[in-house]
Amino acid sequence: MSRSIASYRTALDHLHHYLARFIPVTKQEFGQILGFVEIREFDKKIKVTGEGQVERYMNMIAWGLARKYLPVRNREMTTQLASEGHIIHSELSFHYQVPSAAVIETIEPTVFLSISYDSLQALYDQFPKAERLGRLLISDLFVKKDKRYFDQLHKSTRERFLEYVQTHPQIVQRVPQKYMASYLNIKPETFSRLKHLMRPKKGR
Amino acid sequence: MLERLRQYVSGYVPLTDEEFALLAENITIRTFGRRELLVRAGEKELYMNFVVKGLVRMYFYNGKAEVVTNIAKEGHLISSSAAYLSGQPSNYFVETLEATTLLSLSRDDLDKIYGRSSRIERLGRLMTTFFVLQQEEWEQEWMRLDTRERFVRFVEANPELVSRVPQKYLASYLNMKPETFSRQKNLLRTSRPPAVKTGKP
Numbered sequence: 001m002s003r004s005i006a007s008y009r010t011a012l013d014h015l016h017h018y019l020a021r022f023i024p025v026t027k028q029e030f031g032q033i034l035g036f037v038e039i040r041e042f043d044k045k046i047k048v049t050g051e052g053q054v055e056r057y058m059n060m061i062a063w064g065l066a067r068k069y070l071p072v073r074n075r076e077m078t079t080q081l082a083s084e085g086h087i088i089h090s091e092l093s094f095h096y097q098v099p100s101a102a103v104i105e106t107i108e109p110t111v112f113l114s115i116s117y118d119s120l121q122a123l124y125d126q127f128p129k130a131e132r133l134g135r136l137l138i139s140d141l142f143v144k145k146d147k148r149y150f151d152q153l154h155k156s157t158r159e160r161f162l163e164y165v166q167t168h169p170q171i172v173q174r175v176p177q178k179y180m181a182s183y184l185n186i187k188p189e190t191f192s193r194l195k196h197l198m199r200p201k202k203g204r
Numbered sequence: 205m206l207e208r209l210r211q212y213v214s215g216y217v218p219l220t221d222e223e224f225a226l227l228a229e230n231i232t233i234r235t236f237g238r239r240e241l242l243v244r245a246g247e248k249e250l251y252m253n254f255v256v257k258g259l260v261r262m263y264f265y266n267g268k269a270e271v272v273t274n275i276a277k278e279g280h281l282i283s284s285s286a287a288y289l290s291g292q293p294s295n296y297f298v299e300t301l302e303a304t305t306l307l308s309l310s311r312d313d314l315d316k317i318y319g320r321s322s323r324i325e326r327l328g329r330l331m332t333t334f335f336v337l338q339q340e341e342w343e344q345e346w347m348r349l350d351t352r353e354r355f356v357r358f359v360e361a362n363p364e365l366v367s368r369v370p371q372k373y374l375a376s377y378l379n380m381k382p383e384t385f386s387r388q389k390n391l392l393r394t395s396r397p398p399a400v401k402t403g404k405p
Contacts, residue, residue, distance in 0.1 A: 072348050092246045138333050146285075
């Protein structure tokens with residue numbers, strides 16, 4: 001999987017923009033942060049973090065597609081679908097450094113911009129400004145996650161489906177249907193029935 | 205009252221006396237009777253609250269049914285936290301179940317003191333991380349444990365809540381039918397099941 005330097009540069013620019021949404025980050029500061037970041041490349045369908053492994057990294061997707069799932073009695077319950085610019089990792093395992101119950105797996109060939117647990121602690125210790133950045137970033141993830149849980153419990157299957165399709169068109173095209181059905185907590189049969197709603201309407 | 209908060213906070217970050225004073229002087233003590241609503245869905249959440257005494261629940265309406273998503277006793281935080289952090293209207297209701305005393309910190313005051321101490325900022329980061337992890341844990345339990353495991357785990361972690369919280373709320377919190385909940389409760393009385401592995405640190 002070879003990509004040009006330019007596409008890495010684009011991915012790093014995205015990371016810079018992403019961080020700068022929370023607080024101003026100068027080029028120089030971003031350069032310092034990058035000193036803590038590793039680039040990790042994976043083929044498709046690779047378990048990046050397996051069940052029972054300790055999650056070492058917090059990852060942002062530079063390009064590609066990955067999912068998080070919980071293996072439950074021979075089933076895989078997908079709890080996250082992540083594409084370019086999204087953060088994905090096994091949070092509990094990462095934070096407490098204990099074996100992971102969740103699996104992180106690539107769907108497409110994927111490149112992660114990753115920061116290891118140890119590097120992240122070092123970053124926080126060396127750059128007090130990173131505390132604020134970290135706080136605001138985590139806060140943003142929390143608010144989004146809470147919305148997902150709330151919607152999951154509160155909205156109808158059809159509403160969940162339509163909202164997801166409208167807000168994540170790029171993911172919908174790329175993710176196998178069974179993962180999406182699992183993520184949206186919709187039975188595969190129901191999912192196929194709802195799919196006709198996805199076709200673009202004429203005149204749009 | 206503040207000592208308890210200090211203990212809690214130092215579980216995340218040890219603060220100096222000055223840093224803790226900065227936090228303490230911005231805290232409001234609020235007292236409520238039982239069954240008072242602190243926040244309604246659609247309203248803004250102004251406070252992050254630490255329960256000194258009492259019991260508080262958080263819930264939302266699914267049609268006419270109340271779904272309980274959090275129950276906080278002494279020594280725990282309660283707030284419609286996503287609304288508190290985002291400034292957006294709350295999706296949830298927060299209500300006292302007993303007469304309750306809270307140590308409350310407004311979002312504006314918190315933002316002010318963040319600027320004055322990077323250790324308080326770290327405290328904020330770690331608490332926010334804790335919210336994420338709590339959510340994650342809740343999701344994992346929900347998916348991985350069956351009814352009985354969920355029940356046993358909850359009762360072992362919170363034995364006194366079983367008598368303090370009305371049964372229907374506990375059932376809702378554990379996503380069980382009230383009948384199933386009483387059946388589990390009776391089973392627990394007659395035979396102690398083996399402890400469930402938690403996967404917690």
